[in-house]
Amino acid sequence: MTGDIYSQIKSSGYLPPLPQVVAELMQATLSDKTSISDIAKIIQRDPSLTGYVLKVVNSPFYGLSRKVTTPSQAIVILGLRAVQNISLTASVFQTFHGVKTKGAFSVERFWWHSLAGALTNKHLSEEVGYDNSEEAFVAGLLHDIGKLVLYMNFSSDYEIVVRKHEQGGNLIITEESFFGTNHADLGGWLLDSWNLQPFLANAVRYHHQPLKIIVTALPLVKITYLANVLSHALFETGAEAGLGKEAELVSKLLGVPLDYIDKLSEKLAKDIGELAECMGIAVETPGLSLLPAISYGQLDDLSEKKQKEICATIKDVSLLLGMLRALLEARDREEAIDIIFEALSILFSFASALLMLVDNNGHKLVGKRAFGAKQDDLAEKITIQLDKDGSIWQEALTSKCITHSREFFRDHSYTIIDEQIGNFLKAKDFIVVPLVHAGEIFGVLALCAGKSWDESQESLLQVLAVHVAGALKTHNLRERLFEADRLNKTIVYHAPIGLIFLDKDGRITRFNPMAKKVFEIPAARSMTGLNICDVFDVQADVLKERFAPLLCGRYQEIPPFEYRAPSGKIYWLCGKEVPLEDRDYLKGFLILMEDVTERIRAEETMQNYAASLEEQVKAKTRALEESQAQLLRAARLAATGRLARRVAHEVNNPLGIIRNYLQIMSLKMPEDDPKKESMRIIDEEISRIASIIQQLVDFSRAEMVNLQRLDINNLLQDLVKIMRESYQEHGITMILDLSESPAYANVDTDKIKQVFINLIKNAVEAMPDGGEIRLTTRLREKDGKNLVAIEVVDTGVGIPEDVKKHIFEPFYSSKGLSNSGLGLSVSYGIIKALGGDIAVESAVGKGTTLTVFLPAD
Numbered sequence: 001m002t003g004d005i006y007s008q009i010k011s012s013g014y015l016p017p018l019p020q021v022v023a024e025l026m027q028a029t030l031s032d033k034t035s036i037s038d039i040a041k042i043i044q045r046d047p048s049l050t051g052y053v054l055k056v057v058n059s060p061f062y063g064l065s066r067k068v069t070t071p072s073q074a075i076v077i078l079g080l081r082a083v084q085n086i087s088l089t090a091s092v093f094q095t096f097h098g099v100k101t102k103g104a105f106s107v108e109r110f111w112w113h114s115l116a117g118a119l120t121n122k123h124l125s126e127e128v129g130y131d132n133s134e135e136a137f138v139a140g141l142l143h144d145i146g147k148l149v150l151y152m153n154f155s156s157d158y159e160i161v162v163r164k165h166e167q168g169g170n171l172i173i174t175e176e177s178f179f180g181t182n183h184a185d186l187g188g189w190l191l192d193s194w195n196l197q198p199f200l201a202n203a204v205r206y207h208h209q210p211l212k213i214i215v216t217a218l219p220l221v222k223i224t225y226l227a228n229v230l231s232h233a234l235f236e237t238g239a240e241a242g243l244g245k246e247a248e249l250v251s252k253l254l255g256v257p258l259d260y261i262d263k264l265s266e267k268l269a270k271d272i273g274e275l276a277e278c279m280g281i282a283v284e285t286p287g288l289s290l291l292p293a294i295s296y297g298q299l300d301d302l303s304e305k306k307q308k309e310i311c312a313t314i315k316d317v318s319l320l321l322g323m324l325r326a327l328l329e330a331r332d333r334e335e336a337i338d339i340i341f342e343a344l345s346i347l348f349s350f351a352s353a354l355l356m357l358v359d360n361n362g363h364k365l366v367g368k369r370a371f372g373a374k375q376d377d378l379a380e381k382i383t384i385q386l387d388k389d390g391s392i393w394q395e396a397l398t399s400k401c402i403t404h405s406r407e408f409f410r411d412h413s414y415t416i417i418d419e420q421i422g423n424f425l426k427a428k429d430f431i432v433v434p435l436v437h438a439g440e441i442f443g444v445l446a447l448c449a450g451k452s453w454d455e456s457q458e459s460l461l462q463v464l465a466v467h468v469a470g471a472l473k474t475h476n477l478r479e480r481l482f483e484a485d486r487l488n489k490t491i492v493y494h495a496p497i498g499l500i501f502l503d504k505d506g507r508i509t510r511f512n513p514m515a516k517k518v519f520e521i522p523a524a525r526s527m528t529g530l531n532i533c534d535v536f537d538v539q540a541d542v543l544k545e546r547f548a549p550l551l552c553g554r555y556q557e558i559p560p561f562e563y564r565a566p567s568g569k570i571y572w573l574c575g576k577e578v579p580l581e582d583r584d585y586l587k588g589f590l591i592l593m594e595d596v597t598e599r600i601r602a603e604e605t606m607q608n609y610a611a612s613l614e615e616q617v618k619a620k621t622r623a624l625e626e627s628q629a630q631l632l633r634a635a636r637l638a639a640t641g642r643l644a645r646r647v648a649h650e651v652n653n654p655l656g657i658i659r660n661y662l663q664i665m666s667l668k669m670p671e672d673d674p675k676k677e678s679m680r681i682i683d684e685e686i687s688r689i690a691s692i693i694q695q696l697v698d699f700s701r702a703e704m705v706n707l708q709r710l711d712i713n714n715l716l717q718d719l720v721k722i723m724r725e726s727y728q729e730h731g732i733t734m735i736l737d738l739s740e741s742p743a744y745a746n747v748d749t750d751k752i753k754q755v756f757i758n759l760i761k762n763a764v765e766a767m768p769d770g771g772e773i774r775l776t777t778r779l780r781e782k783d784g785k786n787l788v789a790i791e792v793v794d795t796g797v798g799i800p801e802d803v804k805k806h807i808f809e810p811f812y813s814s815k816g817l818s819n820s821g822l823g824l825s826v827s828y829g830i831i832k833a834l835g836g837d838i839a840v841e842s843a844v845g846k847g848t849t850l851t852v853f854l855p856a857d
Contacts, residue, residue: 022049022087025043036326053086056086089138104162104163111282113144114140118140125223135200139223142200143184143187144187145183147187184206188206199218199220203224230264323347336471348457350372350447352425353447354373354379354425358443365386366380367383391418392405393432396433397436406429426448433461436469496594498516498519498575508528518571519565556577558575575592575594662686707748708747708749716738716790719756719757720775732773733772738775745788758826758827759850763796763850766798766799773793774794786855793850807824834855836854839853
């Protein structure tokens with residue numbers, strides 16, 4: 001046959017899709033959030049499927065003691081996976097219902113082998129501990145489905161393939177020579193198209209692979225491969241010679257005891273017939289292999305009645321296990337209670353039941369749920385105190401054993417609450433089942449015993465009670481865990497700090513939105529799997545050194561550091577690093593990263609502001625001190641001026657008289673009189689005294705009487721012309737550095753000239769060994785006023801700090817008795833009178849700068 005076989009099958013119309021309801025059912029069971037009621041609603045949407053499921057559940061194959069009337073009850077009793085597989089099986093049979101046998105290929109034999117494979121798969125998976133025996137059932141049921149697809153689409157050709165196989169030909173090789181594929185690959189392809197679980201499709205696809213490949217496969221592939229081999233060996237004519245080899249193969253590969261395989265043949269022969277009958281499938285039973293009689297020990301010696309009792313007990317246990325599995329799979333506590341009540345009703349045939357749970361304080365039983373009572377919704381109004389000894393409830397919980405009311409009340413009196421519970425349950429006799437798990441009390445079940453109660457089931461009820469308590473504990477813990485998890489997730493998600501969880505190798509496993517924000521990770525991009533080295537942009541050895549303390553289980557702080565984000569923006573980050581341990585095993589690390597950019601910048605701003613404020617305070621303090629000094633200086637100058645005027649007035653008159661007498665005496669003396677020279681010297685000293693007195697008068701009169709607009713640049717140029725040559729002889733150079741524009745000021749020309757002469761003379765006196773005097777003018781603005789700043793800079797010896805404080809005070813001089821100390825005081829008074837100011841900067845050994853500020857015109 002040429003061409004793509006799969007394309008031909010697709011276009012032929014004989015590739016059936018999985019029915020919509022079954023497809024939804026398979027999809028819904030994949031979700032942990034799907035409840036039993038959700039699954040039941042999906043099944044109930046298809047009436048024929050619902051009827052089929054209930055027919056199978058109530059068939060002798062399952063042997064329930066009470067009729068199941070709803071899909072919900074079926075799920076509770078058999079388990080979700082079993083009902084799912086019944087639905088899938090029904091769908092498969094319905095899909096291929098129209099296929100009829102024409103020749104060598106027997107559809108009835110095909111279904112018999114499929115059911116044998118399904119049940120063998122299920123039993124083997126349970127024996128080896130595979131966690132999903134229902135999935136194994138489906139794999140066994142559908143392992144040969146590819147044969148049916150080939151027969152439906154190419155019946156004549158497939159008849160030839162079957163005949164060649166019966167004549168000894170290899171089926172797989174023959175199929176591939178005719179179709180370019182085989183039924184195993186085709187079956188896997190079909191299951192893929194139905195979107196069934198991929199491991200399930202693989203089990204179908206690989207069940208004819210060589211054994212050396214099978215030994216490396218996943219468990220379901222191994223189980224399906226061996227179930228196919230074993231079902232052929234157990235049931236097909238002429239296979240008895242090879243059973244030992246096949247059984248040994250199964251035993252070796254799966255670790256199944258050989259005696260288990262022997263016992264399996266009889267059990268499967270009976271179960272296949274029952275299953276086919278309850279499912280309404282026509283099958284052809286092959287001849288059983290001629291095996292030697294199998295001894296089952298004492299079972300052959302038991303009476304038929306006893307054997308039936310044992311079988312019934314085994315079925316009860318099997319159904320109880322199915323119910324317990326459903327209990328474990330319950331989504332929440334309410335659904336678990338539904339399952340508990342279904343089990344009590346169907347497995348144990350209780351007509352009514354009341355569930356009471358211990359309150360948080362452990363002091364009382366509080367009604368939770370009831371069924372079959374006079375008014376089930378009153379259950380939550382029932383409360384029983386547990387602090388009273390001698391009650392049937394306290395007795396059951398203390399003894400942790402099932403307590404019967406008719407036995408208990410032989411020795412105890414009824415209380416009103418006991419009678420009320422009996423009336424509520426519509427039963428005079430009831431039993432109290434304590435719900436205790438690992439010594440922890442969770443509540444009790446009060447059950448209507450009735451005439452149909454079989455005390456032989458008490459041990460099963462006790463098992464149920466233990467698991468019910470365990471389920472309640474599990475759901476209590478789950479609820480607490482859910483609340484804690486929800487709280488933790490809320491805290492982590494909304495935390496104002498970045499949280500990053502790492503494994504031991506530094507790879508990110510979890511993170512929160514703030515972490516992405518801190519590191520500028522785009523919203524659409526996940527951080528999971530990234531190495532923290534890439535986030536921090538550091539070398540692995542640096543990070544390893546960083547995490548060294550964490551590897552020893554030590555918590556450590558991350559001091560603030562600068563981080564440059566991908567956008568180029570600079571962040572300041574800090575945080576903590578915490579080792580994550582589980583029972584002394586280091587699982588990874590937690591990094592708590594906080595963006596402290598605003599805080600750091602605020603601190604820097606505060607520091608800068610504090611420094612600026614401190615500088616301003618210092619400047620204001622200096623200005624205040626200067627103002628105080630100026631006020632003090634002005635006061636001293638004023639006082640000194642007043643004193644000077646009085647002294648000048650009082651001294652000038654006697655000095656004038658003395659000088660007149662000296663002149664008269666000198667005129668009377670002969671020219672050659674030696675005393676005349678002494679008289680001349682006295683006259684000179686009197687002249688010097690008069691000069692000092694005149695300085696005092698000038699000092700006391702700083703007011704300006706002849707103000708005029710003057711270019712200070714021209715004034716300085718004239719002074720330098722006059723004074724330069726005389727100072728050059730003493731090694732002093734005078735340099736002018738004047739402003740480009742005129743430096744006009746309103747001044748008294750004579751007085752301002754006197755100021756600059758005094759300043760230049762002081763500079764010359766500070767440079768006894770020669771040096772440089774630089775005269776500079778600049779136009780400046782200070783406190784909103786335009787000023788002319790004139791600097792007189794020398795390279796002299798400088799002024800000590802203790803002297804600098806007093807240089808503008810009158811009669812103060814560091815130059816000895818030959819200097820009156822009035823020069824700078826007079827200059828200071830003139831400048832202040834002009835509305836200006838004078839400042840001094842000096843360093844010992846480096847020179848002095850005197851700056852005069854005059855209001856600009």
